[in-house]
Amino acid sequence: MLVIATLFMDAQSSEHLTFKGIPIDGSLAGFVQKLQQDGFTTLGNAEGVVFLEGEFAAYKACVVAVQSLEQFDLVSSIWVRFPERDTWSSLSGDYIHLKELLTEKYGTPAEEIEEFVDDIPLYGDLFMMHAVRMNSCECMTTYEVENGLIQLAIESDSDEKCFVSLYYADKKNSERVRQKALDDL
Numbered sequence: 001m002l003v004i005a006t007l008f009m010d011a012q013s014s015e016h017l018t019f020k021g022i023p024i025d026g027s028l029a030g031f032v033q034k035l036q037q038d039g040f041t042t043l044g045n046a047e048g049v050v051f052l053e054g055e056f057a058a059y060k061a062c063v064v065a066v067q068s069l070e071q072f073d074l075v076s077s078i079w080v081r082f083p084e085r086d087t088w089s090s091l092s093g094d095y096i097h098l099k100e101l102l103t104e105k106y107g108t109p110a111e112e113i114e115e116f117v118d119d120i121p122l123y124g125d126l127f128m129m130h131a132v133r134m135n136s137c138e139c140m141t142t143y144e145v146e147n148g149l150i151q152l153a154i155e156s157d158s159d160e161k162c163f164v165s166l167y168y169a170d171k172k173n174s175e176r177v178r179q180k181a182l183d184d185l
Contacts, residue, residue, distance in 0.1 A: 017148030
């Protein structure tokens with residue numbers, strides 16, 4: 001009986017992508033509560049998204065956005081913003097470090113784009129950071145796993161702050177949204 005119960009629990013948990021060992025599923029409030037129990041602090045919420053701050057992957061002060069599908073009250077995706085960086089060496093260092101860890105855990109990426117676009121001269125750290133701020137740097141690694149999608153990227157925000165981000169999208173819950181849209185049509 002114990003073996004059967006263990007197999008059933010493993011089958012259930014493998015249906016969904018996990019974040020910090022928590023299946024990306026269930027209600028927004030329930031998922032947020034689990035992150036709070038893990039030491040995250042709630043920063044606020046807006047339109048089906050709750051923002052928290054805490055330690056993730058050995059990086060302190062990460063901002064985590066937990067998004068739910070409002071029509072289902074179902075968590076569907078997680079976005080992590082790692083601490084901002086002021087130099088290309090520290091920004092790209094974070095990206096490379098996290099990419100190595102993700103590759104170790106999830107295997108070979110499905111897609112990798114790591115290039116500077118436009119004709120911005122790249123004569124050093126300041127120019128490379130300028131390229132990131134001007135959206136002329138495309139660094140994104142995508143992992144397609146059985147139960148979802150994970151994307152690592154270098155980004156900047158409207159305040160021109162540069163950071164690495166990590167996005168998790170659960171396949172099963174994304175399919176539920178797609179099916180709802182198809183039903184509406």
